[in-house]
Amino acid sequence: MSTQACAACGARYDYALASCTLCGGALAETEAADAEVLAVTEITVPSLGHEEVPYWCALVRKPDGGQAIVKTERPVAVGDTIAARGSVAEVVHTVGIVGSGVMARGLTELMLNQGHRVVWVGRSLERLEAARAKVADRLGRVMDEDELTDAVSRISLAQDMGALAACDIVIEAVVEELEPKRAVLERIEAVVSPETLIATNTSSLPLDELSAGMRHPERFGGLHFFNPPTRMRLVETVRGPRTNEQTAALMSQFARLLGKVPVPVAAGPGFVVNRVLMPLLNEAVRTLEDGIAPAEDIDEAVRLGLNHPMGPLALADLIGLDVVVKIMDDLHGRLGDEAYAPRPMLRQLVAEGKLGRKTGEGFYEYVPPPVSG
Amino acid sequence: MPAFVIGVGKTRFGPSGHDIPYLAQEAMAEALTDAGIGVADLGALIVANFLGGPNEHQLHLNSVVAGLMPGVRLPSWRVEAACASGAAAIHQAVALLGTYDPILVIGVERLSGLPGAVLTRNIGMAGDVVLDQAQGLNFPASYALVAQRHMQRYGTTTRDFELVSLKNHANAQLNPKAHFHLKRVTQADIDAGATVASPLRLFDCCPVSDGAAAAVISATASDGRSVPVLGSAIRSDAISLSQREDHTTFPAAREAAEDAYRKAGISSADVSFAEVHDCFTIAEIVAMEDLGLAEPGYATGMVRDGQTAIGGSVPINPSGGLKAGGHAIGATGVGQVYEAVTQLRGEAGQRQVAGAEIAVTHNVGGVGGTCAVHVLGRPS
Numbered sequence: 001m002s003t004q005a006c007a008a009c010g011a012r013y014d015y016a017l018a019s020c021t022l023c024g025g026a027l028a029e030t031e032a033a034d035a036e037v038l039a040v041t042e043i044t045v046p047s048l049g050h051e052e053v054p055y056w057c058a059l060v061r062k063p064d065g066g067q068a069i070v071k072t073e074r075p076v077a078v079g080d081t082i083a084a085r086g087s088v089a090e091v092v093h094t095v096g097i098v099g100s101g102v103m104a105r106g107l108t109e110l111m112l113n114q115g116h117r118v119v120w121v122g123r124s125l126e127r128l129e130a131a132r133a134k135v136a137d138r139l140g141r142v143m144d145e146d147e148l149t150d151a152v153s154r155i156s157l158a159q160d161m162g163a164l165a166a167c168d169i170v171i172e173a174v175v176e177e178l179e180p181k182r183a184v185l186e187r188i189e190a191v192v193s194p195e196t197l198i199a200t201n202t203s204s205l206p207l208d209e210l211s212a213g214m215r216h217p218e219r220f221g222g223l224h225f226f227n228p229p230t231r232m233r234l235v236e237t238v239r240g241p242r243t244n245e246q247t248a249a250l251m252s253q254f255a256r257l258l259g260k261v262p263v264p265v266a267a268g269p270g271f272v273v274n275r276v277l278m279p280l281l282n283e284a285v286r287t288l289e290d291g292i293a294p295a296e297d298i299d300e301a302v303r304l305g306l307n308h309p310m311g312p313l314a315l316a317d318l319i320g321l322d323v324v325v326k327i328m329d330d331l332h333g334r335l336g337d338e339a340y341a342p343r344p345m346l347r348q349l350v351a352e353g354k355l356g357r358k359t360g361e362g363f364y365e366y367v368p369p370p371v372s373g
Numbered sequence: 374m375p376a377f378v379i380g381v382g383k384t385r386f387g388p389s390g391h392d393i394p395y396l397a398q399e400a401m402a403e404a405l406t407d408a409g410i411g412v413a414d415l416g417a418l419i420v421a422n423f424l425g426g427p428n429e430h431q432l433h434l435n436s437v438v439a440g441l442m443p444g445v446r447l448p449s450w451r452v453e454a455a456c457a458s459g460a461a462a463i464h465q466a467v468a469l470l471g472t473y474d475p476i477l478v479i480g481v482e483r484l485s486g487l488p489g490a491v492l493t494r495n496i497g498m499a500g501d502v503v504l505d506q507a508q509g510l511n512f513p514a515s516y517a518l519v520a521q522r523h524m525q526r527y528g529t530t531t532r533d534f535e536l537v538s539l540k541n542h543a544n545a546q547l548n549p550k551a552h553f554h555l556k557r558v559t560q561a562d563i564d565a566g567a568t569v570a571s572p573l574r575l576f577d578c579c580p581v582s583d584g585a586a587a588a589v590i591s592a593t594a595s596d597g598r599s600v601p602v603l604g605s606a607i608r609s610d611a612i613s614l615s616q617r618e619d620h621t622t623f624p625a626a627r628e629a630a631e632d633a634y635r636k637a638g639i640s641s642a643d644v645s646f647a648e649v650h651d652c653f654t655i656a657e658i659v660a661m662e663d664l665g666l667a668e669p670g671y672a673t674g675m676v677r678d679g680q681t682a683i684g685g686s687v688p689i690n691p692s693g694g695l696k697a698g699g700h701a702i703g704a705t706g707v708g709q710v711y712e713a714v715t716q717l718r719g720e721a722g723q724r725q726v727a728g729a730e731i732a733v734t735h736n737v738g739g740v741g742g743t744c745a746v747h748v749l750g751r752p753s
Contacts, residue, residue, distance in 0.1 A: 014504055014616060039525070039620065041517035042571040043509060048494035050509040057510045057570075059518050059614060067615040071508040078525070 003030045003066055012066060035060035035068065037080045051261065058082065093254075094119060096170035096192075098161075098184055100131045103201055104173040106229040109135045112151040113142075113230060114258050119167055121158050128157045138230075161187045169254060171223055173201040176326070178209060185220070186213045197250050199223040203274055204330050207240030207267040218244040221251050224271060225260075235260045240267045269334040270327070278328050279339040282346070284312035288363070289345050295363045313363040317356035321349050376467045376602040378588050378749065379475060379595040380408025383711040386584035386699025387552040388485045393422075393431065396585040397481045398441045400704070404477065404587035408595060412442040415589075416473035418449035421462035421480040422703035427495040428487060438479060448473060455499035456652065457738030459586065459706025460607070460745030466590040467605040475591035480704035484581035492581060496702075499739040504613040513578055513653065515614060515740040517570035520655040522620040524572065527670035531572050534654035535563050536676050538576045538696060541651065544683060545693025547724035552582045552699025577654040579694075584701030586708035597752055600714045603731075604637030604748035606630070612742040623741030626663035630735070630746045634665075637731075637748035641665030645729040646688040646716065648709040650737040651696045657689060660735050664746070683724055691716060691724045706736035706745060713749045 004013045008025030017027060040058045043050075056072045060082060076082055095111045097104050100122035111118045112135070122128040136152050143151060156163065164170055170188050174180055181200060188198055198220045200210055211217035222238025235258075237251040248264060255262035265271045270278065287298055299311020316324050325342045332340035349355075349362060356362030382403025384396050391399075397420070405411060420435040431437065435449040454461040459480035466476040484492060497511045505515065523529045542558035545551035558576065566575030590602070608625040611617060617624070634640060647664060651657035661672035666687050675681055681689040692698040692712040695705060713732035715721045734747045 014501075014613070039518045039521035041514050041521060041573075042568070043511065043514050043517075044568050044570070045493060045511070045513065046490045047497060047509070047511045048490050049506070050511070051490065055509055057508060057514050057518070059522075059620065067617075069505055069508045069510045069613065069615050071510075078521075 003068075004028060005030050005064075030062075030064060030066055033062045033064070034081050034083055035062040035070075037076050037078050037082060038067075039078060040076055042075065093117070093168045093257075094166055096121065096164040096167035096188070097173060098122070098164075098170065098188065099173035099175075100124070100127045101173065101175070103225065103227060103229070105131050105135055106227060107171060107173060107201070107225060108132075108155065109138055110225075110229045110258060112139060112154055117154045117156075119156050119158060119163050121161060121163060123159065125157060125159055128159075132157060162191050164188060165191050165193075167192060167196060169197045169199065171199045171201055176202060176205065176323075178205055181205065181210055182213055185210060189214050189216065195219065197221075197247060197254070199251065201225055204270050204327050206269070206334075207238060208242065211240060211242060217242040219247050221247050222267065222271075223251055223255065224273075226273070233259075233261050234273070235262050236265050236271045236273060237262045238265055238267050238271055243267075270331045274327055275331065275335075278324070278331055281312050281316045281324060282328060282339060282341075282343055285316075285343040285345050288313065289343060316346075317362035317364055317366075319356065320358055321346060321355045321362050325350050374470050374592050376470055376605070377591055377594045377599040378602060378710060378714050379591045379593075379599045380404045380406070380410070380589040381587065381711040381714045382407060383550055383586040383704075383708055384584045385550045385552075385554075386582040386701045386704070386708065387580075389483075389583040391583070393425070393429065393434065393481055393483055393585075394437060394441060396483070396583065397438050397479050397587075400481070400585035400587040401438075401441065401477065401479055404589050407598075408475070408589040408591075410475070410589070410595075412445050412447075415445075415447055415475060415477050417466075417469065417476045418447045419462045419466055419476060419478045420449065420451045421453075421458040421478065421707060422451060422482060423453060423455055423458050424482065424484065424495050424498075424702065427498065428492070429483060434481070438481075453703075454609075454743040454745075455738035456650065456700070456702050457607075457706060457736045457743040457745050458703045459708065460710075460734065460736030460747065461706070461738075461743065463588060463590065463706060463710055463747060464605045464607045464745050466588075467602055470590065470592040474593070475589050477587060477589050478707055479585060479587045480701075480707035481585040482701040482703040482705075483583045484702065485583050496581070499742070501613045504615055511570070512740075513570040513573055516653040516655055517573045518614055519620055519659060519740065520572050520653070523655060523658065526621050527673070529655075529658065529670075529673050531574075533658065533673040533676055534573070534577050535560070537651065537654040537657045537681075538563060540676075540679075540682055541657075541690050541694045541696040541698070542576075544691050544724055545697030547683075547722070548691075548693050548698060551693040551697060552580050553693065553697040558697070573653055573655070579652045579696045579700040582699035582701040584699060584704050584708070586701075586704040586711050588707055588710050588714070594752075598718050600717050600752050601750045602747060603639070603750045604633035604635070604746070606632035606636065606747075607743065607745040608632070609743045610741055612739055614740055617741075622659060622669065623663055623737065623744055625741055626660065626735060626737060626744035626746065629744045630664045630733075633733075633746040633748050637750075639731060639748060643731050644687060644733050645731050646691060646726045647733040647735060648690055648692060648712050649694065649733075649735040650705070650709075651690060651694040652700060652737070654696065656737070657694065657696070660737075661689060663744075664733060664735055683726060688726050691721065691726050706734070709734035709736060710747060710749070713747070717749055717751050
C-alpha cells in the first residue's frame with residue numbers, strides 16, 4: 001500500500017497515483033508512524049489467506065490523521081499504540097541467500113517480489129549471474145519494466161561471504177549435504193552480527209549437526225520452504241534443540257511477512273512433510289512394482305481418492321528421483337523403518353539416469369516443450 | 374420522467390438446488406405475469422449479480438439470461454456494485470426510461486455449496502484488496518468495527534443487536550419466501566451462537582442465500598397495481614472504513630436518502646416502513662439513522678420500544694430483512710423492491726404493514742461504499 005497526500009490541497013489517497021484527482025497537484029508519500037487503536041474486532045472465522053483464527057483487526061489512526069486497518073496476532077485494546085504498516089512490503093529486510101540452485105533462485109524471486117533486498121552469495125559469479133537472469137525472466141512475467149528494474153536493482157551478487165554482514169536474515173540453500181552446509185553456516189556466522197537470524201533451507205538434515213560448529217546456535221533454525229517458494233504457501237519453521245524462543249518466533253513472523261503459513265516443527269528426521277510423504281511415494285512405487293495398476297492409474301486413483309493435486313509418481317518425478325532416494329536413505333537410516341527404504345525400482349531408475357522431469361524421463365516420459373516462435 | 378414498478382417476482386431466498394438460469398427464470402416469469410406482458414414486450418434487460426465470476430466462474434450473465442428468451446435479442450448488460458448490485462440496476466432502469474421501456478431488472482445470485490473460507494474471501498472482495506482483504510478484514514469484521522464504534526460513541530449494546538435479530542426472525546416466519554421462514558429463532562438460539570467477529574455473533578449475521586428477484590419498470594402505469602417510484606438515488610464512497618472519518622454512519626447512504634426524499638417530495642417523517650440492508654444487525658441500526666428515521670444514536674431507543682416491529686410506528690424489514698429473509702446478494706436490492714411493492718399493494722398477507730403509504734428501500738454495497746435508496750408510493 002502506498003499512502004500519498006497532495007502537497008497543494010491536502011487530499012489523501014491510499015493508492016499509488018501520478019497526481020491529485022481534485023487539483024492535479026503533486027503527491028508525496030506520507031510517513032509511516034505509530035498509530036492509535038480506535039476499534040478492534042476479534043475474528044474467529046477463517047477465510048482464504050487468513051486461515052489461522054482467532055486474529056484481530058484494528059482500525060487505527062496515525063498522528064497525521066491517516067487511518068488504516070491492521071491485522072494483529074495478539075489482542076490489542078482501544079487506545080493502544082501500535083505500528084501501522086499498511087502492508088508487509090513496508091517492512092523491508094535485507095535477506096542473504098547462499099547458494100545458486102533451484103531453491104536459492106525461488107527464494108530470491110520471493111524476496112524481491114515482497115519488496116526486500118537480497119544479498120546473493122555463491123561460489124561462482126558466473127552461475128549467480130545466470131541465476132539472476134532466470135529470476136529476472138520470471139519476475140518480468142508479473143512486473144512492468146520499472147518494477148523489474150527496481151526489483152533487479154535490489155539484488156547484489158557476491159562470492160565473498162563478507163557481503164552478508166549487513167543482512168537481517170540469512171538463508172542457507174546450498175547442496176543438501178551435511179559437510180558443505182556446515183562449512184557455509186560457520187562462514188556465515190563469522191561475518192554477521194550475533195543477532196542475525198541464520199536459517200537453513202534443509203529438507204531433512206539434523207539441525208544440531210548442522211549447527212555443531214556455530215558459536216550462537218540459539219539464533220539458528222530451519223526455514224523449510226517448498227518448491228516453488230513463490231507459490232507454495234507452507235513454510236516448516238524448524239526448531240533445533242538449541243534454537244531459542246525468540247528465533248522460533250522470528251521465523252514464524254518472517255514467514256508470515258512473506259505471505260506464507262508457518263508451521264512450527266521440531267527438528268526430527270524429515271520434519272512433517274517429508275516424513276509423511278516418503279512412505280507414500282515408496283508405497284506407490286511398490287504398487288507399481290506389484291503390477292496393481294500402471295503409473296497413470298495409480299496417480300489418478302490417489303489424486304481423486306485422496307484429493308491430492310498430483311499423483312505420487314508424478315510428484316516423485318517432479319522432485320527428482322535421485323533426491324527422493326537420498327531423502328529416503330537418510331530417513332531410513334535415522335528412523336530405522338523399512339517403509340523408508342527406497343524400492344528397487346526407484347534405485348533402478350536412478351541407476352539408469354532416469355531422474356524424472358529434469359532428465360526427461362522417470363516414471364513418465366517428458367517431451368520437451370516445443371520452442372515457440 | 375415518472376417511473377412505475379408494473380410487475381415483481383421473487384424466488385424463495387435460501388439454499389437451492391437450482392442453478393442461476395433456473396432461479397432467474399422463476400423470478401422473471403413471475404414478474405412478467407404480474408405485469409401482464411411477455412418478453413417480446415420488453416425494451417431492455419438489466420441483470421444484477423455480484424459473485425458469478427469468483428463463485429461460479431460465470432460472468433456475462435445478461436447473455437446467460439438472454440438464453441432464457443430464445444430469439445428475443447434485447448439490449449442488455451450486467452450490473453455489479455457488490456451487495457448494492459440489485460438497487461444499482463433498479464436505479465439504472467429508472468434513469469433509462471425514455472430510452473428503453475419497459476425495462477426488466479433481474480437480480481440473481483448463488484452462494485451455497487462453497488467452502489466457508491472461500492465464500493468468506495469472495496464476499497470480502499466487496500472490500501479493498503490491499504487496505505482490507507490483505508489485513509484479514511473480512512465482511513463480518515468490517516461491520517464488527519462499525520459496531521464497536523457505534524457502541525463506543527452511543528452506548529449501543531449487544532442486547533440491541535439481539536432485539537433486531539429477534540424481530541427480523543419473527544417477521545421472516547410470516548414470509549413464505551424468507552430464508553428462515555420455517556426456523557423459529559429464540560433467545561436460547563441467540564445465546565448459543567458463536568462469536569464471528571466480536572461483538573458480532575452468529576445471529577447478528579445474515580445468512581448467504583441463493584435466489585433471484587425481478588421487477589419490471591416502466592414510465593407508464595399499466596393498471597391499478599402499478600407502484601410509483603417516487604425517488605431513486607445512488608451514491609458511492611471510498612471502499613474501506615479506514616478511508617472515512619466517521620465509522621458510525623455511511624455518508625453515501627445519508628446523501629442517497631436525502632436525494633431520494635427530495636425527488637419524492639417527502640421527508641423521513643412520511644415513511645410508513647422501510648426495507649433496509651441489515652446484512653448484520655448493527656447495519657439495521659445504522660440504516661435507520663442514515664435514513665433519518667432516527668437521530669444518530671437514537672435508533673436503539675426505537676428498537677427497544679418495539680417501534681420497528683410490524684405493528685410499530687415505523688416497521689423495519691417486515692420481510693425479515695437480509696438477517697432472516699435472506700441475502701442472495703445480487704438479488705437483494707431487487708427483493709427489497711419486491712417487498713415494498715407487495716406491501717404497498719396491500720398483498721403482504723400476515724406481515725402486511727397496515728396503511729402503508731410510503732416505502733423506502735435501502736441497499737448497501739460493501740461497508741457503505743455504494744448505497745442506493747428508493748422511495749415507492751401506494752398505487753393510485
